[in-house]
Amino acid sequence: MKISVVGCGYLGAVHAACMVELGHEVVGIDVDERKIELLAAGTPPFFEPGLPELLASAMASGRLRFSSDIADARGATVHFIAVGTPQREGSNAADLRYVDAAVDALIPHLAAGDLVVGKSTVPVGTAARLAERITTGAPGASLAWNPEFLREGFAVADTISPDRLVYGIDASDTTAEGILDSVYSRALAADTPKVVTDFATAELVKVSANAFLATKISFINAMAEVAEATGADVTALADAIGHDARIGRRFLNAGLGFGGGCLPKDIRAFMARAEELGVDQALSFLQEVDAINMRRRERMVDLAREVVGGDVSGRRIAVLGLAFKPNSDDVRDSPALDVAVRLTELGADVVATDPQAVETARLRKPQLAVAGTAMEAARDADAVLLLTEWQEYREIDPEELGSLVRTRAIVDGRNCLDPAQWRAAGWTYRALGRP
Ligand SMILES: NC(=O)c1ccc[n+]([C@@H]2O[C@H](COP(=O)([O-])OP(=O)(O)OC[C@H]3O[C@@H](n4cnc5c(N)ncnc54)[C@H](O)[C@@H]3O)[C@@H](O)[C@H]2O)c1
Numbered sequence: 001m002k003i004s005v006v007g008c009g010y011l012g013a014v015h016a017a018c019m020v021e022l023g024h025e026v027v028g029i030d031v032d033e034r035k036i037e038l039l040a041a042g043t044p045p046f047f048e049p050g051l052p053e054l055l056a057s058a059m060a061s062g063r064l065r066f067s068s069d070i071a072d073a074r075g076a077t078v079h080f081i082a083v084g085t086p087q088r089e090g091s092n093a094a095d096l097r098y099v100d101a102a103v104d105a106l107i108p109h110l111a112a113g114d115l116v117v118g119k120s121t122v123p124v125g126t127a128a129r130l131a132e133r134i135t136t137g138a139p140g141a142s143l144a145w146n147p148e149f150l151r152e153g154f155a156v157a158d159t160i161s162p163d164r165l166v167y168g169i170d171a172s173d174t175t176a177e178g179i180l181d182s183v184y185s186r187a188l189a190a191d192t193p194k195v196v197t198d199f200a201t202a203e204l205v206k207v208s209a210n211a212f213l214a215t216k217i218s219f220i221n222a223m224a225e226v227a228e229a230t231g232a233d234v235t236a237l238a239d240a241i242g243h244d245a246r247i248g249r250r251f252l253n254a255g256l257g258f259g260g261g262c263l264p265k266d267i268r269a270f271m272a273r274a275e276e277l278g279v280d281q282a283l284s285f286l287q288e289v290d291a292i293n294m295r296r297r298e299r300m301v302d303l304a305r306e307v308v309g310g311d312v313s314g315r316r317i318a319v320l321g322l323a324f325k326p327n328s329d330d331v332r333d334s335p336a337l338d339v340a341v342r343l344t345e346l347g348a349d350v351v352a353t354d355p356q357a358v359e360t361a362r363l364r365k366p367q368l369a370v371a372g373t374a375m376e377a378a379r380d381a382d383a384v385l386l387l388t389e390w391q392e393y394r395e396i397d398p399e400e401l402g403s404l405v406r407t408r409a410i411v412d413g414r415n416c417l418d419p420a421q422w423r424a425a426g427w428t429y430r431a432l433g434r435p
């Protein structure tokens, strides 16, 4: 099939390359010319494992091109909308201006029979509004909502082999399901579960899934707060409750909490939308989910204070990790970057590092002092903070790191180190939620 993907960020660039892998012919479109230049040269504009190889083979197939001109979407029959829906400035609500602009720009290039497919995460009600605009502006074209559940760091595998496919389709649309089935024929042949529903349900599936995941993380972080007050160990607690299949161990990793371009802004936009709908009480628990999450960052700053003896001002602090999670260079609402910046503002002499996110962090926070490696960051440090659990940080030798620092003090913000090993090497080991 001929497909256009409008918006080539973390979601769209991966989606475009994966659609080629699934046998389609694809044009990726973005208003950011620098991004398009990089992609057209076969270079991903961000770090995502597996994407360089996938992009190279997609480009070599001759079935993938990129353009900054929306007119190049003409001729495709399926048009994915994958533009950003960030948090609106000064409000919790989603900023829909990019989605609106993308759809408006696309409309003049649609032909009868074309299907526009929404992938961006939007407040419930958006699809119905856009469908109206499309059917008026481009008679014979229609809209489906097909939310995306990929995780950064696993984006390629999650796109090619999703856990499920959700199609939000207008009841009067007789062709959309068949078109989407053709797009995803390989996943469907592998028995991927498919849920066909209305627009509102499809939109809600996405935000409620993220609300559930955020709640699960904040639940365990609330337990971490209680563990801290009692000397209990939240990691053992998570293992124990996680053995109950009804609970499950995944997404029960206590620590610095959730960040990124999705969970934080999605729960806030969900609350804002619920308020508009007059059902804000139903989601009031998400305020607490958000508050628990943000408190972890404050607690981390407090622990940094504690390990250096009370005042971080003028103290050398090594920060290992800036990305919001490992295997990503994404620093949007990153708890690690947030803590590094707060400590800098408190007068600490912070030197931060990350295997992939140093550049993205510096773009947002040019004042941040950075180092290329953990060993460089740790030189003469009064304390080391591990804030993103990259594998290479998990494997650090406490003796090697210890030979570089001024004081052997480490705060494990992700509960990813073995306390016994570090203490045996003479380190003061502190963590979020375990003794
Ligand atoms: N990142 C993820 O893991 C992920 C997963 C599932 C869903 N989502 C959702 O997907 C959407 C995109 O997220 P992202 O992380 O890829 O964001 P992003 O900021 O990385 O990418 C968005 C892209 O859209 C482009 N854009 C903006 N306006 C445009 C227009 N009018 N025409 C063409 N391109 C335009 C931007 O230049 C940018 O490259 C969001 O709604 C997000 O919530 C993201």
Ligand SMILES: O=c1ccn([C@@H]2O[C@H](COP(=O)(O)OP(=O)(O)O[C@H]3O[C@H](CO)[C@@H](O)[C@H](O)[C@H]3O)[C@@H](O)[C@H]2O)c(=O)[nH]1
Pocket: 121, 148, 149, 150, 151, 152, 153, 210, 213, 217, 250, 251, 252, 253, 254, 255, 256, 257, 258, 259, 260, 261, 262, 263, 266, 324, 325
């Ligand atoms: O047990 C856990 C699991 C995750 N996190 C943190 O939670 C955040 C989000 O992690 P994750 O969900 O793995 O990353 P994302 O790539 O943001 O993916 C989420 O957001 C996407 C965008 O909506 C969805 O598509 C995905 O399904 C959803 O998992 C990160 O800061 C993690 O460090 C924890 O603190 N503890």
